[in-house]
Amino acid sequence: MSAPLLEVDDLHIEFRTRGSTVSAVNGLSYTLDEGETLAILGESGSGKSVSAQAVMGILDSPPAHVTKGAVRFRGTDLLGLPEKRRRAYRGARIAMIFQDALSALNPVHRVGDQIAEMLIVHRKMSRGDARKSAVELMDRVRIPSAASRAGDFPHQFSGGMRQRVMIAMALALEPDVLIADEPTTALDVTVQAQIMKLLSELQDEMAMGLILITHDLGVVADVADRIALMYAGRVVEEAGVRDLYARPAHPYAEGLLASVPRIDVRGRALTPIKGAPPNLAAIPAGCPFHPRCPRARDRCSTEVPELRVVSAGADPGAAPAVAGGSAHRSACHYAEEVAGG
């Protein structure tokens, strides 16, 4: 069996500041296959962005330290590579787009030149060719009259158009993996719909693996193939998107689904999750979710539940656990009970 496109294995990241250590990521594992969309879903402080930065190799260190784990790209452990070889992967094999396009683009350079710069540096293209390719890329992300807009500065673009510029830049080197960190959070819904549509079309065209980092359960349902739900720096549930929404097997997933209002349902009572996300400097012992969990028992406060395959036996209607990526996994001692309803 060949190695998956991207594999994150037991990743641990700590932030060390004077006097305190914050555990942002505590044993994160997932895999991504070619052409697949994996959504990493989590609230603020769940470690979803930090782990993506570690995969990209753009973590600020210090204060962040990867203390354990591996990030394998087609079997090569990126964390073990010297910085010089690492750079060959960044941007070229794995690219990233951010929530805030305005601060990710250089305000004093024309956008066409910024895209061209990537090609000149990595592909050793001539300036003229690079400019031409930049316009083609802007065309490809559906920026109207790309040729004339290539000479504009980032602040002359609207929020949605800036996001497109950033996507064009990320795609310039035809990466195999695209990490999109909350790409539409700062955008209006009508523009968000445009960008999500664009991303999924581009993914189809280029057969990329797409990691979509978000807190929005709606966006995930629309575009993802598989979901990894994070809580306190760990994956607590991982499943195919339909499986997770239909039969959540972790109380946190269950709670999230019950607490979001839905535009297509009238007068549904919201059942909030009690409490607030944990303080990462003092993650609760045992299952990190147990203080907020309505199903918690004594065992939960002492024993850390492993991420394991949920056996389908509890629910005869459930899809059988398939080998490979689409198995339904949960890190709850009582996963079967939760999935059973």
Add this chain to the structure above:
Amino acid sequence: MAEEILQVQGLTKHFPLTQGVLFQRQVGQVKAVDGVSFELRKGETLGLVGESGCGKSTLAKLLMGMERPTSGTVRFEGRDVFGLSRGELRRLRRRMQMVMQDPYTSLNPRMTVGDIVGEPFAVHGDPEGGRRTRVRELLEIVGLDPEHVNRYPHQFSGGQRQRIGIARALALRPDVIICDEPVSALDVSVQAQVMNLLADLQREFGLSYVFIAHDLAVVRHISDRVAVMYLGKIVEVGDEEQIYDHPTHPYTQALLSAVPVPDPARKGAEIVLEGDVPSPANPPSGCRFRTRCWKAEDICATDEPALEPRPGATAGDDAGSPHLSACHFATEKIVRG
């Protein structure tokens, strides 16, 4: 039909665009709010939805009397807010309060929670039974521990801070609370807590809310009636069912279609609008939505459609919640069934 507590008539706010430092000359104006009319009834929640730049935040400031309108009136129990003297306006503040969006910037970091929640009393005079007792009562009402009066805002989580802001707004026993995106800065799992709290408080104290948000699902959940804004104007207004299940304005339909639903069985947006919202400094002539509208015809560029009952719309209940739409070609289209 319940009594109308707030009546907004033709409210308009234009901000001048100026150039030059010493001798400023006006080079244009931003029509942030342009002829908005609606009414708020006692005990109801009116949702105001729209994308960025639609003027909903400016509208909130106008309603609170923080900005003076270019024209138009806001009547609170029949009295024009902008015709009031300073003293009368101060007294009105007791009746109308606001909950702000960002729980991290809306609380003074140098004040204790007790001082923040007690500030309304410092301004308007102590309540019966004393300030301390009332502050503790308020904290308990919003689900916080009254023992925490001496803590500072940074010691609380986002959701708890928003509760502190709500306690401050409740202190003077107001009748109307303007909620400006009160849950959009909060984590998903905490949003529901705050929305349920707002609903409970409404039931308990008979509050009326103007609930401003960009999240259509949140607005549907909490609102009795909904007004949809686009570029400073209301394009459609009706009760929650009329707007969400029988939308007639193309913009409302596109907006509803664009909202992703947390259900993988319903895939994708049916209507994806082209382009961005035009600049409010230079809005399109006629119907402001025509530049992005798939139904647009010549008349849309010349005649501005009025916000009125349209034949294509459901009549609504006769109890008097008219379904108004500002589109020449208003027809019902079920977007989310």
Add this chain to the structure above:
Amino acid sequence: MSETTEVAATAQTGAVVSGASASLWSDAWRELCRRVTFWVAVVILFFMGLLAALPSLFTNLGPNGHCDVRQAKQRPASWNPFAAGEHPFGTDSHGCDYWAQMVHGTRAPIVVGFLVTGIALTLAIVLGSLSGYYGRLLDAFLSRVTDIFFGLPLLLGAVVILTAFPSHGMFTESFVLGLLWWPTMTRLMRGQVLSVRDADYVQAARMLGARDLRIMVRHILPNAIAPVFVYAMLNVGVVIGYEATLDYLGVGLQYPTVSWGLQLSQAQEIFTDYPYLLVYPGVFLTATVLSFLLLGDAVRDALDPRLR
């Protein structure tokens, strides 16, 4: 009872994030206590303050007391002042005990330093707040006035004014320096007020119907003042340096007042032969100025951890 409500509230809304820290100022204080430079500065300044406030603790001679020209320019018997005899620091060109003169020379620079900063800080807080808070015409007017004062070269201005009024004491000198000193601080204050003025919590207070005075005192000042305060603290040291310069140039304080600057001035002709006359006041002056700078730096870092 309170315990049960705490449990209930915590269950519903989550625990309080951190119990240890109480406020920005107490956080800053704990941060300060951890710094060595802070303590060095505090010890030096405490000593200087003691010299200035209670000179009789350190010498039983008055200022210019028991000067005897016949004993002029006696070198200290040893570089170790504790081992030396009658004049541990030697005597100056008038035969005064140099240690006693050093002690009495402390008060003038320190008083001037604090007075000038105090005058400038008061003007800055009042004018900067008014200018930043009310904006428009008042701001335009005050800003232009600030610009004009800003254009005056400080040292030259002080020399010109002080030369025009030759018989001035410590307080007149402070007043003149203070008048020239406020523009920088006022600008800083104005900028701070501007950045705080539109904060959400200020808007919130306004929506409660709070009056301008309350908004300024309760909301704007506490959040705007920290950087100005730090600047003022750094400033005390700078003023002391300026005061010494003016004294040295002969336009500052005059005999019979005693100050480090005057001592330096007295020593200027003969210090090649009698270096201790330059070294002692030089060391005292530098130590004081440096301590204020270190203190200001430490406080700034403690108040704003992002600057680190």
